[in-house]
Amino acid sequence: MLYKTDEEIELIRESAMLVSKTLASLAGIIKPGVTTLDLDTHANTFIRDHGATPSFYQYGGFPFNICTSVNNAVVHGFPDKTPLKEGDIVSVDVGAFKNGFHGDQAYTFILGEVSDEILDLVRITKESLAKGIEKAIHGNRIGDIGYAIQSHVEQYGYGVVRELVGHGLGRKLHETPPEIPNYGRAGHGKVLKENLVIAIEPMINLGTADVLTAADGWTILTADGKPAVHFEQDVCVKKGKAVILTDFDIIEQQEKANGHINASYY
Numbered sequence: 001m002l003y004k005t006d007e008e009i010e011l012i013r014e015s016a017m018l019v020s021k022t023l024a025s026l027a028g029i030i031k032p033g034v035t036t037l038d039l040d041t042h043a044n045t046f047i048r049d050h051g052a053t054p055s056f057y058q059y060g061g062f063p064f065n066i067c068t069s070v071n072n073a074v075v076h077g078f079p080d081k082t083p084l085k086e087g088d089i090v091s092v093d094v095g096a097f098k099n100g101f102h103g104d105q106a107y108t109f110i111l112g113e114v115s116d117e118i119l120d121l122v123r124i125t126k127e128s129l130a131k132g133i134e135k136a137i138h139g140n141r142i143g144d145i146g147y148a149i150q151s152h153v154e155q156y157g158y159g160v161v162r163e164l165v166g167h168g169l170g171r172k173l174h175e176t177p178p179e180i181p182n183y184g185r186a187g188h189g190k191v192l193k194e195n196l197v198i199a200i201e202p203m204i205n206l207g208t209a210d211v212l213t214a215a216d217g218w219t220i221l222t223a224d225g226k227p228a229v230h231f232e233q234d235v236c237v238k239k240g241k242a243v244i245l246t247d248f249d250i251i252e253q254q255e256k257a258n259g260h261i262n263a264s265y266y
Contacts, residue, residue, distance in 0.1 A: 001168065001175075001178055001193075001196055002196075003193060003194070003195045004196075004197050005195070006195075008101065008170070009195065009236055009243075009245075011100065011101045012102070015052065015097065015099070015101050016105065018047065018096045018098060019094045019234075020105060021050070021250065024251045024253070024254045027107075029042060030092075032085050032260060033083050034084055035079070035081050036077070036082070036090070037080055037081050040066050043065055047065070052097055052098035053096070053098075054097075055095025055104065056094075056095050063078070065079075066093060066094050067091075067092070068093075069093070070084070070089070070090050070091075071228075072222045072228060073091070073220065074091075074211055074220040074221065075093060075164060075203060077219045087111065087113060089111070089227055090109045091109075091228070092106065092107055097173075101170055102171075103169075103234060104169055106230045107251055108230055108231060109255070110261060110265055117206070119265055121158065122229050122265065124153055125158075125202055125230075125231055126229075126248075128182075129149070129200060129232070129233060131148040132146070132200045132202065136200065137240060138238060142190050143185045143186055143187060143188035144187065145180060146180070146181045146182055147184045149200075153202070158204050159205035159206075159210070159222075160183045160202070161209055162209060163211055163220075165201075166179070166232070167179060169197050169198060170197055177190065180199070182204075192237045193237065194237055196237040197234065197235070197237075199232055200233060202229075202231060203229075203230045204229050205222045206222075206228070208224045208226075210222070210223035211223055233245075234246045
C-alpha cells in the first residue's frame, strides 16, 4: 500500500475538490431533456478549463470523459443522446488528473418525483458511505469499512455489489492494494495506517446484488432490472477521524438550487 506525504495529500485534495466542483456544476444543468452526452461534454470542458484532464477518458479504453449510469445501470455507463426524463436517477462518476494526482468521486442525482422506495435507496446508500468513512481511521481494518456499509444497507433488504470495489488513489486512478469492498467482517483485512488515501464507493441495488455486463462491454447492470445507487468520496486515513478530500456539500447546495432535482430528498 502506498502512503502519501502531507504535500501529496494536498495535491490529491486539489484534484478531488475539482471533481466535487465538476459535479456541482453538473448539478446545475442536469434536468429532464438533457442528455448524458451533454453532461459528458460539460464535464470535459469544466475539467480542462481548470487545468486538469478527465481521468476516465481512454482509461482502459473507456471512450468517454465521465460515467453516467441511469436507473438500473450500476456503474460505468456510457453517455449517450437519450434525453433524461422525470423520475430518472443518474449516477455520475467523475475523475480529474492534475499536478500528477487523481481525484475520483461519484454522486447519484434524482430527477423530479420518484417513489419513496427510490428516495430511501438513495438516502440509505449515502448514509452507508458516511458510516464507511467513519471506520477509515488508523488502526482499523479494511473489513471494518465494508462491514459498516454492508450492515447498514442489508437491514433494508438491499443488495451489495460484490464484483466492484473501492480502491487506493494517488498518482494512479486505481492503486491496489488496497481494494475496499463494500462488504466484510469487522476486525478482518489489512490494517489501515495514517496517510493512506482511498476511494470508498458503495454500489447498492434495490433488489438482488447480482449484476451483469451490457453489450457495450462496460456498463454494469442489475441482474433483475431494478435501480442501483452509487456514491463515492476520497478519504485520507488519519488517527481518530478520517479526512474527507471531496465535498458533497457544494453538490447538495447546487441540487437544492436546481428546481428539477427532487426537493423532498432533503
